[in-house]
Amino acid sequence: MSLVHETILHIDLAKLKSNFYYLRSQLSKKTEVIAVVKAHAYGLGDYEIAAFLETLGVQHFWVADFEEGVILRERGVQGSIIIANPGSKSVEEIKSYNLEPVIYNYRLLDLYAKRKTSFNIHLKLNTGMNRYGFNTEELDDVLTLIQENPQLKVKTVCSHLAASDEIEKDGYTHCQIELFDQLTNKLQKELKTPFKRHILNTNGVLRHPQHQMEMVRMGIGLYGISDDKNLHQICRLESAISQIRNIKKGEKIGYRNAFEAPYDMRIAVIPVGYADGLNRKLGDGKGKVLVDNKVCPILGHVSMDSFVADISDTSAIEGDIVTIFSADFSIQKIANDLNTIPYEILATINRRIKRIYDFPTS
Secondary structure (H helix, E strand, C coil): CCCCCCCEEEEEHHHHHHHHHHHHHCCCCCCEEEEECHHHHHCCCHHHHHHHHHHCCCCEEEECCHHHHHHHHHCCCCCEEEECCCCCCCHHHHHHCCCEEEECCHHHHHHHHHCCCCEEEEEEECCCCCCCCECHHHHHHHHHHHHHCCCEEEEEEECCCCCCCCHHHHHHHHHHHHHHHHHHHHHHHHCCCCCEEECCCHHHHHHCHHHCCCEEEECHHHHCCCCCCCCCCCEEEEEECCEEEEECCCCEECHHHCEECCCCEEEEEECCCHHHCCCHHHCCCCCEEEECCEEEEEECCCCCCCEEEECCCCCCCCCCEEEEECCCCCHHHHHHHHCCCHHHHHHCCCCCCEEEEECCCC
């Protein structure tokens, strides 16, 4: 694999394997795993992640829309591919690529029923997230339409926890799980064919494993973004110094003269910008990078394709590695600096950034 690119997102599949096995160890042997690879697997590469997880025995994959599903299927993913938001215009593609839609309202259910064609579907219930999903009072109508259309095969019924990571909201989580259990019991009594259930996400697996049911969905935890010390961040983003400048006290840097040197400084230009997913709010000293094993603040505004860092305290030269995040300089830290969540940091990494996959040696 060529390493000629200045900026590379390294993905350590050995750590992905370790994370998967650790999370798997929290589950019953009978519990099946749905790997969440939506949004380009949170920016890490949907096909590459899915293909590797298939070698570990994962047979179900969760994506956001039909286009993500088509990409996986065309590239050879064999497992079931579940489309979280199929929309109303993608029925033909979903059928022809053997994808499986999540049905979360009566309009979609009626649309698929009218096709009079066999589909594997996944019903989503609203248990308190109040986003997607059928409400409790809609369940009887849902049952009637499914019973009238046996070509619709309910493979799973699911819901989503709103606050599975917050201990102070465990009461709400337990209420969601209890309601989900009640609703799925009713569905199971009325439908002739059995289905599987899933409500736990990664934090649900880690904090509420007693409620794992027949399936769970694993997303960000697989990629090591977690407070659990047994999970390890699988990626690091590195670039290289394009140019070094010595500037005098009072000289200005970047657009709008956003930074004025308080003393003579040595600065580095690094070819990563907001078009690559480096948030502009990391500018003006809020964000930091590692150069020559030293923490260096970002100066001035982040540009579209580059940013500037203060390397005055380093002996770095042009071409040296710049670490934007790594296992030791974590995505969680960047998220904290921005008062956001790690999901946003990962998911916004542009696809023009080269991805390199490091496979396990055994």
